[in-house]
Amino acid sequence: MSRAAQPPTAKTPCKADVDYFFFFFYFADLLPAKNGEEQTMQFLLEVVEILTNYIRKTFDRSTKVLDFHHPHQLLEGMEGFNLELSDQPESLEQILVDCRDTLKYGVRTGHPRFFNQLSTGLDIVGLAGEWLTSTANTNMFTYEIAPVFVLMEQLTLKKMREIVGWPDGEGDGIFSPGGAISNMYSVMIARYKFFPEVKTKGMAAAPRLILFTSEHSHYSIKKASAALGFGTENLILLKTDERFAFISLFSVPPLQGFVPLFVNATAGTTVYGAFDPINEIADICEKYNIWLHVDGAWGGGLLMSRKHRHKLSGVERANSVTWNPHKMMGVPLQCSAILVRERGLLQGCNSMCAGYLFQPDKQYDVTYDTGDKAIQCGRHVDIFKFWLMWKAKGTVGFEQHIDKCLDLSAYLYNKIKNREGYEMVFQGEHTNVCFWYIPPSLRGLPDGAERRERLHKVAPKIKAMMMESGTTMVGYQPQGEKVNFFRMVISNPAATRSDIDFLIDEIERLGNDL
């Protein structure tokens, strides 16, 4: 497969060499090919040059956030970028071109003006951690093949439990592939705690079990109730008050023949950034012996801030906590932890003791083989980037980041709350700021069906224009009776007040004539 070509002999070829070099080399010329070391190193350095150029531009505000194309355009192929897979290998030059094009037509989630999701930003130390993780290319199931990472996971989880407030950081936990899976773990463990026989006998062995969460909680609680065999109708969505927090579990009609098993309190709702009153909920859970889970996927990061952690007051009374460092703490995707107060439940709930992985007669202390606690078998190493960032920033560095994001969010709120053309939907206690932009043409209209209908179309139109022009990105959505509004969230460490100003200017520029 390899074509005849002489690699340059110098260790680091000059740019001119590189320009033609990879036309003549193929996958089969790279390591483990005999004498493949030179090409391999040059290929990787060329990739790194593509990546570092991308990073440089991502932080440069004159770069677009995205270069939007419709699906059919990308599928038809853009000058030299063809997504189709073929039987025969492509040259390494084409592979490098494909890398460049993949980045070119993607979205720069690290750009200072990317505000579209809860996870934004590009943390340089976290990124270095990911590069190392993929180079190590190992698996979390045993100490045997991931000794350092397994220990880092244990230490970091303990630190997180200390910050939650559990005595001496006691308890258990695991990093999972995202907050939805962490929340799913919480429901599984609650069921195992109260009805362990379900593991062997199925849901038929338990009475009808009821789960509770607020109507504003994340949809993953609903996904979990469907997947785990509870059924979404047995998940009760509790009404909230004007702060979008639980009113009370007592607002539920009396339960007859049902057993309340699990309550999810959200610390930082996805849309509004609201915090349920954990202490009040914990009082009820303790009284009725119900599992209390706190979904802090989005809000958990605030625990790192002395100024803001009171918003999760009572979290130490939870039986389990979801906390995603890949959201508010800026860790690269994916990094989500499920923390459990009682040790042993995770293992009891999920272990199947596979002989080929978890041999009891290994030469080391096999209590460090933690893989059987997971619902996964192989498990990606999500810990290293987070551990490395913690080393590099210190606890104080995370605190500064979080305080800064919340300050920026307050800046945005104060900027628009009385500004002409804006109506506020809600100001959460997190960085979420939800608002309507009212174009001049709608400002005189009385409230009513016509205004609502027209207002509903404003945010999608502005968003579409934003994406076409590539200048910034922010989310929008309707919610219940409320027509489409913008949901601004700030977790990007690169964002500044000038970027907030830019966003508002851009909304007004694009929306003025609607």
Place this chain on the structure above:
Amino acid sequence: MSRAAQPPTAKTPCKADVDYFFFFFYFADLLPAKNGEEQTMQFLLEVVEILTNYIRKTFDRSTKVLDFHHPHQLLEGMEGFNLELSDQPESLEQILVDCRDTLKYGVRTGHPRFFNQLSTGLDIVGLAGEWLTSTANTNMFTYEIAPVFVLMEQLTLKKMREIVGWPDGEGDGIFSPGGAISNMYSVMIARYKFFPEVKTKGMAAAPRLILFTSEHSHYSIKKASAALGFGTENLILLKTDERFAFISLFSVPPLQGFVPLFVNATAGTTVYGAFDPINEIADICEKYNIWLHVDGAWGGGLLMSRKHRHKLSGVERANSVTWNPHKMMGVPLQCSAILVRERGLLQGCNSMCAGYLFQPDKQYDVTYDTGDKAIQCGRHVDIFKFWLMWKAKGTVGFEQHIDKCLDLSAYLYNKIKNREGYEMVFQGEHTNVCFWYIPPSLRGLPDGAERRERLHKVAPKIKAMMMESGTTMVGYQPQGEKVNFFRMVISNPAATRSDIDFLIDEIERLGNDL
């Protein structure tokens, strides 16, 4: 936090500069810090130098596979390597040292003599793909923020379905965080297909459902039956014949009042590498209208080989297939696909229509927003490295890799099957070779309790010595009545016959005096 220091002005500092450079720089000096570009680029290049040195050594057989330390040793701290997290930031120099040490005390899963798991090797193009993926740092839930990756996933899944043999590659699928989760999807979808009301009403809405799998299948089927509310007792472990393949579903006692829902046929069992007879099982599943899942996590890769794909004959009759490119195809962890023959089931089973992500009034074709099919919300980009490898190797490149690994496995089998001191446990149709090494001291002993007891300790002792000396790694385990044996598996593209010879020499060197 940043200390006073002048960064060198040259774009690429000479080595001497680098040697002291990072002592004076901290996390807070990196981008997005003002004027942080120089330090950022230099820091990343320094990380890359650490990684490329590691890669170079990994492929060098004179390097150890691992430098083993017990958990307590690493926890106590090794000269300058301290796992504890602190409140204050460390210098970037310390961060670089931590990166070096993390690799130093880890396991080189890409080393030509690492045979310990089903996933081995370090594919250079796949690695480049992972570096790019983490630099792009985005999320698979919507086309909006992952346009290129979403399309790559769709095209690649279609190609995989074509290879499975479904007409025109029709059907559905998703990349999930590992084979265990892919298998869990298959059980969920089967339940949704036959009892869709379970999604809303829970398991109480269905009759007692029974799942079938062989006693040698992967433990994730059992994990799924526990997690999803079936209960492990409702998973029937079928006996197998001497080929460790299903005998027949008819070996099960008559089922009264139970509904058989799901059969898992394994294509490549974890320990023996055995293949269940898919066609025979499909006949029964079709007759009784039972969902047929093929767990090809390990064996699916053989579909890429014209020589070996007959081992999965009948796979096109399955309703769903698990296939992990991160095992036999050498893709870096994690990369696992669940393929589904009937379109719409994944979406129907899992969708919850979250308004903040899946707005119907976007400007592009929102059928490309595929995130609601997943049980996850955020989902890591697992596709790019695989797509890039496919481009670089072509379909033929995967075929060559697989054929080579199976040839090597035959070489090992033939080498030891009649060799003094070896007894074969089983030769699968995959690259698994399971065998006992009998030290000279045991060779004269008659079969019986004493021999069994002593033989049981041989593999763990040899393995422990291998790990202490760091020369190679291979798995061992007991199985049923069989005492500890070695399970050799070959998926590492770097392995050659000389590495197989080395392994056997090493087993004999370490085991000779036991």
